[in-house]
Amino acid sequence: MITIMTPARNYTLSTSLQKNVEIIKEIFLNDDTLIHRPFENQRNPDLKCCIFYIDGMIDANIINKNIIVPITRNPVLKAEGNIINHLQYQIITSNEIQKTNDTNQLVTAIISGDTVLFVEGFPEALIINTKGWKTRSITEPVSERVLRGSREGFTESIIMNLSMIRRKIQTPDLKFEFLVLGNQTQTKACICYIDGIVNKKILTELYQRLENFNLDGALGINYIQECIKDHPLSPFKTTGNTERPDIVAAKLLEGRIALILDGTPVAMTVPYLFLEYFQSNEDYYLNFYFASIGRLLRILGFIITTSVPAIYLALVTFHQELIPTPLILSISAARQDVPFPSILELIILLTTFEILREAGTRIPTYIGQALSIVGALVLGQAAVQARFVSAPIVIVVALTGITGLMVPSLSGVAILSRASLLLLSALLGLYGYTFGVTAWLIHLFRIHSFGVPFTLDLTSFHLQDLKDTAIRAPWWYMKYRPKQITFNRRRIKSD
Amino acid sequence: MKKNALLFSIMLITMLLLSGCWNYREIDKLAIVSGLAIDKNAQGDQFLLTAEIIDLKETMTQSKIASRKIEAKGESIFDAMRNMIKISAKKLYWSHAKAIVVSKDVATQDIVSIVDWISRDHEARITLNLFVSKEQTASELLFQQSVTTDIRSFEMEDMLMGNRSLSKAPNVKVYEFMNDLSEEGISGILPALGITMNMDEKTAELSGTAVFKKEKFIGFLDEEDSKFLLFVKDKIKGGVYTIKVEEESPNEIITLEIFKNKTKITPVYNNDILSIMISTTTEVAIEEQNTTNNYIDEEGRKKLISIAEKTLEQDVENTIKKVQQDFGSDIFGFGRIVKAEMPSLWKTMDKKWDTIFKDLEVHVNSEIKIKNSSLTSAPLKVGD
Structure with a gap:
């Protein structure tokens, strides 16, 4: 059940309808979306009622047909006895109805799209479910397209999102626990897990961290992620996010916990491990050979995008003897008459690429073509022909850029590590590069996600631990769930 | 505690920085040497070095590679090499050198100083190919017409590679020669280079073996x-x-x-x-x-x-x-x-x-x- 902490003001309802209406109006002072609609029974005008709701949050049909019509048109209704019980149990046709005298609860109900009904002579009110607002229909998420998976993506409505998960995992062990986040926004959130598979320690840890969430708003999942992260300053995220219900369902089955937040189509999953960056839900829907190749390519792409500029710089400016002779001749020929040192060339072009990418993500698609023409022709070819930059640098930057797009969720990390490795390379050559890589690895291996090592199984020698890492083993071979995330590890029913 | 940490990190940083090579140099500031010929002057007191340098020209559509020669004198080999900067303006870069040709005189008297320089210098590789010239001087071999590439020294290396299916000269790298020199019970050999006529033009050819006794060259095998x-x-x-x-x-x-x-x-x-x-x-x-x-x-x-x-x-x-x-x-x-x-x-x-x-x-x-x-x-x- 949702419990909302509203601004603590204590109002007590009275038996006078007039007074109750004034109380509600006072709480919602200056909020013009609050609608109040007084009405009476047509035969018996003594039965005075008044409903409150917020415009746009309700389904007007329900209010008209199921509340106003039954009460106003009922020929035998009289304002005597416990009429409010009579209304609750016999007159109003609604699937969810509740009687309360708690003003806080009434306010919450109004805000969340329910209708509150006051009756003359009772210090209580009925909360009637009339929620109904426009939601986006279910579409495929743009950022996570797949070829063979489901085309469903989360929407902004939490209830719809939960129903999508529920449809995929039809067991009573699937638990949905509601809570409310954001002091002002009062955003509904839901923690999902499968009882019996989930690691209770991680679950308690998540609850504890969410309790300490004190921001005034939670408009996107990242508001929460940044606040509950294990290592707040690390560029690696230790909580995952996805827009796809099938991914959430798969993670729940592995013993992970999902947090669905109202108002955003992005769900959060914990614990999140480094290798999950390279996993795609497509991997599990395709043939395992093909999926493994794709995953290896993604890992290779990440290594290339972080290292290639640094290695190129180190080779060209420090270790010319390591370059094969024909290659060094063509690099040297290309660099004749180029005005800037290699490091500056690289920095300029890498920055330009990031500018193009950033510009490309925010503009309407029809300008995108113009942008790519400017980027490719003007900056690439013309700059080389005018001898502003040397051709090998353009190749290096292009390779870096393309491989950087292979794992989009890592692009922040990629930019940071690429820049740091590049600077170290410029300072000390391959020696500096090695130091940079070592530092990054040390960082990578010391962070945790909810108590689980971020690089779990990366150094394991057991086949069962490696089945879903750099490669994706066949489904029948994945007998166990990942260790440390869950204690109920057997995935396949034992005979 | 804080002071210690600071001290420790300063020590660590200086340690890291001082153990590396501070040698940022742009590739276009180097003159890439492909090969070297070593002679002695008539008096026999000075080395005459002729280095073949790769000359790179890139136009909009194609890059052209040609070779250029630099000549310098010096009391020792290294001295002569450094004297080349006077002419080349760029520092010579030896890591991609493929061949060193020595004249008979030099092979008889000074093979040790050459091998010593190659093994001592951090740029020159010990996988270089050493040749002994059958002609009067070593440098004239660098000036002959080349057949397959424009770089004479690269062609010399290729000749040795191609010699696998010919077996008419030994393929001896510098480090192998060094080993033979230093060991008991074996004497060194090097491939020999001579000049022959090809289509009415002079060109270098691989021709047999130069035989050494201890550190002295004593003759050719055909x-x-x-x-x-x-x-x-x-x-x-x-x-x-x-x-x-x-x-x-x-x-x-x-x-x-x-x-x-x-x-x-x-x-x-x-x-x-x-x-x-x-x-x-x-x-x-x-x-x-x-x-x-x-x-x-x-x-x-x-x-x-x-x-x-x-x-x-x-x-x-x-x-x-x-x-x-x-x-x-x-x-x-x-x-x-x-x-x-x-x-x-x-x-x-x-x-x-x-x-x-x-x-x-x-x-x-x-x-x-x-x-x-x-x-x-x-x-x-x-x-x-």
């Missing part, structure tokens, strides 16, 4: 002898072996292509006499014959094999004899084998190995296996 030298040293990777089959008709020649060879050398000490047993096992194919006699059927093949084995034994023995008599330098490494297999015996003869080697008895036993006769199974028939 190409055929070089091949049998490689047989003894078990360095045959390919090549051609022609034999005359019939005693009475010397024009009948069969050409065998060598595919594989394995040579085993065993020292034998009998009745106070040391002798060397060499056994070679060679896999060949009949590649060409200028007769119509059938050497492919069993009878002919047997005859061919026995003749080939006999001639090969003869050829190898002749070469060894020639080296023993003309040079007296153990370039085959017999002494090293004796040292390895009979250390106590070696101790009694290491001082006088030079004289022992000259009269050393060597027996060669060859075995030839004919793998196939290429694509034909019978000799060509010539009708009327």
